Amino acid sequence: MSPRRSVAEARQTRADILARGVRLASKEGLEGLTIGRLATELDMSKSGVLGHFGSKEELQLAVVDAAAEIFTREVADKARGFPPGLPTLLAMCKAWVSYLERRVLPGGCFFTAAAAEFDDRPGRVRNAVAGLATVWNRDLYRQTRTAMTDGDLPADTDPDQLIFEINGVMLSLNNALQLHRDNTAPGRARRALGRLLGYPITALTLVLALRTA
Amino acid sequence: MSPRRSVAEARQTRADILARGVRLASKEGLEGLTIGRLATELDMSKSGVLGHFGSKEELQLAVVDAAAEIFTREVADKARGFPPGLPTLLAMCKAWVSYLERRVLPGGCFFTAAAAEFDDRPGRVRNAVAGLATVWNRDLYRQTRTAMTDGDLPADTDPDQLIFEINGVMLSLNNALQLHRDNTAPGRARRALGRLLGYPITALTLVLALRTA
Numbered sequence: 001m002s003p004r005r006s007v008a009e010a011r012q013t014r015a016d017i018l019a020r021g022v023r024l025a026s027k028e029g030l031e032g033l034t035i036g037r038l039a040t041e042l043d044m045s046k047s048g049v050l051g052h053f054g055s056k057e058e059l060q061l062a063v064v065d066a067a068a069e070i071f072t073r074e075v076a077d078k079a080r081g082f083p084p085g086l087p088t089l090l091a092m093c094k095a096w097v098s099y100l101e102r103r104v105l106p107g108g109c110f111f112t113a114a115a116a117e118f119d120d121r122p123g124r125v126r127n128a129v130a131g132l133a134t135v136w137n138r139d140l141y142r143q144t145r146t147a148m149t150d151g152d153l154p155a156d157t158d159p160d161q162l163i164f165e166i167n168g169v170m171l172s173l174n175n176a177l178q179l180h181r182d183n184t185a186p187g188r189a190r191r192a193l194g195r196l197l198g199y200p201i202t203a204l205t206l207v208l209a210l211r212t213a
Numbered sequence: 214m215s216p217r218r219s220v221a222e223a224r225q226t227r228a229d230i231l232a233r234g235v236r237l238a239s240k241e242g243l244e245g246l247t248i249g250r251l252a253t254e255l256d257m258s259k260s261g262v263l264g265h266f267g268s269k270e271e272l273q274l275a276v277v278d279a280a281a282e283i284f285t286r287e288v289a290d291k292a293r294g295f296p297p298g299l300p301t302l303l304a305m306c307k308a309w310v311s312y313l314e315r316r317v318l319p320g321g322c323f324f325t326a327a328a329a330e331f332d333d334r335p336g337r338v339r340n341a342v343a344g345l346a347t348v349w350n351r352d353l354y355r356q357t358r359t360a361m362t363d364g365d366l367p368a369d370t371d372p373d374q375l376i377f378e379i380n381g382v383m384l385s386l387n388n389a390l391q392l393h394r395d396n397t398a399p400g401r402a403r404r405a406l407g408r409l410l411g412y413p414i415t416a417l418t419l420v421l422a423l424r425t426a
Contacts, residue, residue, distance in 0.1 A: 026333075027333035028333065028334075029242070029244075029330060031242075031245065032244070106333070107332070107333045108332070112329060112388075113329045113330075115388060115391070115392045116325060116326045116329035116330070116391075117242060117326075117329070117330070119320070119321070119391040119392045120239075120240035120241065120319070120320045120391070121241075129392070130392050130393060133392065133393070134393070160397070160401070161401055161404060161405070164385050164389065164398065164401040164402075164405070165381070165382070165385065165401075165405050167385045167388065167389075168378070168381030168382050168383075168384055168385030168386075168405070169378070169381050170381075171381055171384035171385055171388060172377050172378065172380045172381030172384055173381075175325075175328060175380065175384060176377065176380075178328070178329075178332040178333070179328045179332045179342070179343050179346065180343060180346070180347070184373070185377065188373070188374055188377040188378075189377075191374060192374070192377070192378050192381070
């Protein structure tokens with residue numbers, strides 16, 4: 001790397017590489033994402049790309065992190081600012097469906113593809129993917145428990161069961177959109193979630209109004 | 214291929230290659246399944262393997278077919294012999310959960326992995342995977358409609374919605390088993406399906422008894 005390049009430029013290049021890497025990996029998987037492939041895509045030298053990451057595994061881990069940042073921006077952050085419990089849970093689900101429906105990443109849900117690819121490849125990448133899924137599920141769990149305490153979900157709700165089924169709806173939505181190009185799927189996902197949560201996931205204003213009544 | 218080998222031997226070798234190919238592909242995906250890789254695994258020559266398939270794509274298509282045969286044997290066939298409609302639908306779901314729970318293939322559901330891998334790679338393999346999923350969904354749809362006609366499912370049931378949600382439960386089960394090694398997942402799948410169908414999926418004898426009452 002040329003010493004004349006600034007730290008800012010280097011950081012931008014790293015960000016550019018990762019942005020391209022996430023998009024490619026969402027379609028073709030992480031294993032096929034090689035340093036050489038990215039170098040060609042970005043019209044860089046292999047040593048130029050390698051200089052940012054050191055190894056293919058480090059590149060893959062950085063791509064997983066970049067995908068997590070996109071999910072945080074597009075889903076988790078859009079559920080901020082709502083009262084904890086059911087309003088936040090509805091907001092999380094609403095943003096999650098929207099994220100898949102809008103096809104923010106060309107290959108659909110990055111983590112679904114990465115999980116399918118790495119669930120039988122023990123190692124740091126698998127741990128990162130599983131760990132991030134666990135963190136998100138834990139957030140859903142916490143909001144579910146708060147909703148139960150507030151009386152917005154039945155007291156006999158099994159939070160792990162609810163999260164198992166919410167994940168199922170999202171996986172089915174992603175599968176329907178990506179494999180079958182089925183554009184009725186987002187509506188079906190909303191309908192399923194509405195039944196699971198007891199409120200339409202778009203009814204945030206209604207829920208907030210009812211709670212302050 | 215040696216002219217002294219019998220047709221039967223050749224067919225057995227092809228079957229052996231495919232059996233190994235399905236197991237490997239369930240863990241590592243179809244793209245990584247090369248003729249060279251299988252040749253090494255089976256202690257054969259590359260030309261020996263290639264002679265059975267002609268090309269990598271033909272090999273992949275044959276592996277998809279072999280995986281479909283396994284699913285037919287382990288799931289679809291186990292739902293035969295029941296009255297059409299709800300009993301068959303329950304039997305299909307029961308066998309499907311059992312298939313995933315028993316980890317018949319080491320990497321979990323072959324079609325989930327193949328769909329994630331190929332949904333962005335247009336071509337014959339993608340068409341084959343999507344086509345087989347569609348055939349299975351169509352079978353579920355037919356049994357659902359029969360169940361509705363028989364009064365065993367509510368008349369206002371939306372069959373496509375039901376199938377969307379059944380698929381979600383199975384995808385969540387596969388994800389929980391493969392990525393999180395979560396052995397509570399089969400029970401959660403049964404609970405979710407029981408709620409979707411109005412009967413525990415293990416209650417086939419109960420359903421049959423009720424129907425003949």
